[in-house]
Amino acid sequence: MATKKKGLLKVIILGDTGVGKTSLMNQFVNRKFSGQYKATIGADFLTKEIMVDDRVVTMQIWDTAGQERFQSLGVAFYRGADCCVLVFDVTLPNTFKSLDSWRDEFLVQACPRDPENFPFVVLGNKIDLGNAAVPSKRAERWCQSKNNIPYFETSAKDATNVEQAFQAIAKNALAQESEQDLYNEFPDQIKLTGDSNRFNNNDAGCSC
Amino acid sequence: MRRLNNLSESSDYLTFRSSVPLRNICVDNSDGKSWKVYDAGPKSVRCPLIFVPPACGTAEVYFRQILHLSACGYRVIAVEAPRSYWNVNDWCIGFQLLLDHLRLDKVHLFGASLGKFWMLPAIFLKRLIMPSLVTKSYDPDIIEAVDFVAEKVVLPFQVNTINRLELASRLTLNCASSRVHPERIRGLQFVTIMDVFDEYALCSPVREEIYDAFPNGKLAQMKTGGNFVYLSKYEEVNVHIKIHLRKFESGSYSAILVPYDTS
Ligand SMILES: Nc1nc2c(ncn2[C@@H]2O[C@H](COP(=O)(O)OP(=O)(O)O)[C@@H](O)[C@H]2O)c(=O)[nH]1
Ligand SMILES: [Mg+2]
Numbered sequence: 001m002a003t004k005k006k007g008l009l010k011v012i013i014l015g016d017t018g019v020g021k022t023s024l025m026n027q028f029v030n031r032k033f034s035g036q037y038k039a040t041i042g043a044d045f046l047t048k049e050i051m052v053d054d055r056v057v058t059m060q061i062w063d064t065a066g067q068e069r070f071q072s073l074g075v076a077f078y079r080g081a082d083c084c085v086l087v088f089d090v091t092l093p094n095t096f097k098s099l100d101s102w103r104d105e106f107l108v109q110a111c112p113r114d115p116e117n118f119p120f121v122v123l124g125n126k127i128d129l130g131n132a133a134v135p136s137k138r139a140e141r142w143c144q145s146k147n148n149i150p151y152f153e154t155s156a157k158d159a160t161n162v163e164q165a166f167q168a169i170a171k172n173a174l175a176q177e178s179e180q181d182l183y184n185e186f187p188d189q190i191k192l193t194g195d196s197n198r199f200n201n202n203d204a205g206c207s208c
Numbered sequence: 209m210r211r212l213n214n215l216s217e218s219s220d221y222l223t224f225r226s227s228v229p230l231r232n233i234c235v236d237n238s239d240g241k242s243w244k245v246y247d248a249g250p251k252s253v254r255c256p257l258i259f260v261p262p263a264c265g266t267a268e269v270y271f272r273q274i275l276h277l278s279a280c281g282y283r284v285i286a287v288e289a290p291r292s293y294w295n296v297n298d299w300c301i302g303f304q305l306l307l308d309h310l311r312l313d314k315v316h317l318f319g320a321s322l323g324k325f326w327m328l329p330a331i332f333l334k335r336l337i338m339p340s341l342v343t344k345s346y347d348p349d350i351i352e353a354v355d356f357v358a359e360k361v362v363l364p365f366q367v368n369t370i371n372r373l374e375l376a377s378r379l380t381l382n383c384a385s386s387r388v389h390p391e392r393i394r395g396l397q398f399v400t401i402m403d404v405f406d407e408y409a410l411c412s413p414v415r416e417e418i419y420d421a422f423p424n425g426k427l428a429q430m431k432t433g434g435n436f437v438y439l440s441k442y443e444e445v446n447v448h449i450k451i452h453l454r455k456f457e458s459g460s461y462s463a464i465l466v467p468y469d470t471s
Contacts (some may be wrong), residue, residue: 008405008431044451047427060429076443080431 007057009173010080012110014064014102015087016095020125023156024087025063028166033157039065043077052170059170078110082173083119088139090124090132090153096139103146119172120149123165128155215356215439224271228278235305243306244288246270249278250465255314256283257453257463262320268360272442273318277449281464285310316453316463320438347432353439399425400452402445404433426452 013021018037026032029046045062062077084106088095103120112118124132124139136153143149150172152165215221232242244267249256257277259270267286277284287306293299307315399422403415419427428448433441453463 008429010431043447045428047429058429076447079444 007055007174009057009059009082009170010062011059011083011085011169011173012062012064012078012081012106013085013087014106016089016092016098017065019087019089019092019095020156021087022063024123024125024154024162024165025061027156027159027162029061031159033159035157050166050170052167052174055174057170057174059166075109075111078106081106081110081112082176083121083169084110085121085123085169086149087123087125088134089126090134090139091126091129093133096124096134096142099142116147117176119169119176120146121165121169121172122149122151124151124153125156127153127160128157215352216359220275221271224275228274233306233309235302235309241290241302243290243302245306245310246274246286247283247310248274248285249283250281251283253283253463253465254312255316255456255461255463256285256312257316257318257449259284259286260317260319261286261288266360269320269357269436270318270438273438273446273449276442276446280450282453283463283465285315314461316456316461318449320436347434347440349440350432350434350436353434353436356439357436398452398455400428400448401425402428402430402437402448404430404437404441406432406434428452 013025015021017039022038023033025046026034029048043062043064045060047058047060049056049058051057062081084103086099086102088099090096099122106120107115107118110118122139122143124134124136132153136151139153140151143151150168152161152168154161154165156162228246228248231245231247233245234242246267247256257273259267259273261267261269267288270284270286274284274286287303289299289302293302307313401418401422419425428451430437430441430444433444438445456462457464
């Protein structure tokens, strides 16, 4: 194709309350950090344009509060997600243990085409506190067991690894997007043969 | 012709038609000046969400917002201006009268293709409706939406000469380019601009102009949707509407009766 499509990447951040989801998003998008805790109300999103391999993509990052709240927005909230970011607090082992259920929750709700290979990224946050109760090795082992999820230790407070983590998130999301493009562009090529009846091609867009 | 899914036979549409009455409201004394109004959800809400259709649409194009958002407790009103409003000024005066009639003084407005109001010259008159009804998309949601608009909007215009007047009036409105001044609305604080990334009728400069008109606006972008995203990807659109309205939930500008569970 001659013109590159402008890309929109939908990224969803999940994890227990207080692990730093909102702070990470704010650090990445606005380069700001606030030490004051302000509970996130419902789901909301921020957008940021970034460069990935010479390509401009718009990242739409969805932040969530507790489970019940964003369920009221329905499955549309998860639909079309390109990457899911799982966050835990390295000083609180329970938040790490929750990752399994956050991952399951996402897969059940988003129902991606290829759940085995859906891109996740795991962030162990608050690394600046220095008293990590979840050792890197332990987190890495879990990530490996889930089909090699990339793992980053971050601090939303002093911005450690935040930029790097979101670059990786974008790259992984893009990789998955280009696979979907193959599906979507197939019917276009059929059209060149002269068959212009769009109704014949409706299998092409089947959902999960 | 073999059809995909006919939205006008969908259970959503049938439920809408059987549960939300169409009211005709005359706001001034002259003939033919009645607004078509769908008003769903709790009437005790004094700051409802009002949907204004694009030039090539009727109030019905919002049936999926009316149905689903009113089911969540929002008061949702979709309006359609009478024919014979020939310029934006008339339209605004009529709309103000309608709000008075409904006893509303503050509302949340949802408009589609608003940019067209001040951007497009008359030469695009024809291209304005027609290309939006031809889609290259293979996405069944988008094809269904286009078919629905074609059936509900364009076919009646083609067979009915009285409606032609209505269409002409709308297109004139649509092309009265200098009447709406972007600088007057630039200061609006809480604006959400919804936009789709796939091809649709608005060309890029128009799009940039709209973004510029609302520097404080929140951009709610969607991957696909075509020209009638409120029909084709209504769930996503409804999520963005809910997020927009949540800022107002606890105050007197709330569009919802009982705030949904805040635990
Ligand atoms: N020291 C430190 N505190 C953090 C970090 N990230 C977030 N916090 C603090 O942790 C609390 C919860 O953060 P928040 O982003 O609201 O968590 P969320 O509930 O997951 O969105 C807030 O008081 C933040 O200031 C971090 O990287 N380091
Ligand atoms: Mg939060």
